[in-house]
Amino acid sequence: MEPHLLRTFVTVVHRRSFSAAAEELGYTQSAVSQQIAVLEADLGVALLRRRPVRPTPAGERLLEHAGPLLLRHRAARADVLRAAAGPAERLTVIASPLACTPAIARGLTANRSVATLRTVGRERVAERFASGAADLGLVDGIAAPSDPLRLPDVGTPARIGVAEEELVVVLPDRHPLARRRGLALADLADALWLRADVAVPVERLREIAGVGGFRVAFGYDGEDVHTVVNLAAAGHGLALLPASVAAGVPLTAPRVVHRVEALYGPSSDRAAALAAQLRQPPSSTPPGTSAAGS
Template sequence: MDPHLLRTYVSVARLASFSEAARELGYTQSAVSQHIAALEQDLGAPLLTRRPVVPTAAGERLLEHAGPLLLRLEAARADVVRMAAAPAHGLTLAATPTALGPRTLAALPAAGVTLRTLARDEIPAAVATGAADLGLVDGLAAPSDPLRLPDVAPLTTRGVGEEPVCVLLPAGHPLARRPGLRLADLVDARWLDAPGAGLPLDRLRTASGTGGVRTALRYEGTDLRTLTTLAAAGHGLTVLPHGFAADVPGAVAVPLVAPRLVHRTELVYGGKPGGAAGALVRELTGPGATEGPR
């Protein structure tokens, strides 16, 4: 299967238009039509209806395969280019907001850094395809357990830190004076779902064993201050690393004691980083850091 034809097909299916796909890809509309016809002939199945432009059942199945296939091709190209290229003087770091703790920020080079805030599931792909030199991902895990990351390419992960987590409550909340909280204490609580700023609720739902973590408000931004302000104002509870939950005006951070979960941060990279990326890897990893291929 020709990857050029597959990329054309993905663009047409996503845009639901041959002409829009031609404009995006820089082809003529006739060339796009020829690409789709050639791919359909190769696979022996119609992939798109023409009016409207909608994937057939076979086309939908091909789309399920297309994303991972094209990503793997991009990752392979980036991996080879990375091996052949001289170490870059600058550094592009993709990270989630709560992965950027004081230790990480202190270790960053004084100049030449580009910091990209991305969703957790996007960071491995950004590193694999060369859009970022390094990635920092975080999440909730049992102590010493690795995070569950998307399998997009052969990448290396190293644990760079674990810390306790707290439930952030409004100062006037009935449970705010507790020395610790169990998830079972919060079965009727209303939660903030903030996948881009806080720690993901799906891990809490899994840990509860009941799925009873109820979303009151969904925040789709990446600003931690907005998230903590929403919690302090009573719009819902959130779980944050201890270092980010402490000293929030109008809120109280109470340790989550059961189930036993920690905030874990992992460094993600491909190959053997050199230059500024290699220096940061060495700075953040040390005795006791866990490493393994992904």
């Protein structure tokens, strides 16, 4: 399966139209049809129904594989080009919004090799890094202490944990639970929560709590953490955030932390040195004893 044929197939499925896919890819409609026909002939199965355009069961399965395969292809290409270009004098860093903690921001400021910092959604950091958009990627997520984050398969970049900190539940000052020294996530399953890209998603809350619930009361589609804090403080729903960006009641169960990892090419000494410089010592503060929860 040639990568350009897979890319055409994915575009047709997403756009639900051969003509729209042709416009996006810069091909003629007949060229798109020919590429899909070649892919179907190679696999020996029909991948698309034409009216309306939608994948067959075989096409659905191919779609599941196509994203990771295309990403690995872009990652391999970017890795080869990085090696051919040699060491970068000035580094571009790409980060999810909450990956740039105060301590990491200070580290980036202190390192004169950093030229640019860009932020994208946490689910896109590994993909953008692997595609060659940055020399160093910083991605955050929730994990058990010292456990690696679950990231897309983007080849073999070097990755290290650079920071871990406790999580806090952000809620209004007058909330009945606001004076607690700690909270168990499962006990908050019946509460109303904010849906926000920069907070822990409600789907992840259900997963780590091991129970259902966690209904969404209000949705916020931006990436400004201060807006999330203000919405939670105003009573629009609870939010789970790192302790460094918000005051709240510490999460004491289950034992999970906000973790930040750095991704860099194994041949990039400057990026490796920056990742090592950003690495923070593990916190010795037990959950439930931070100033945020006092």
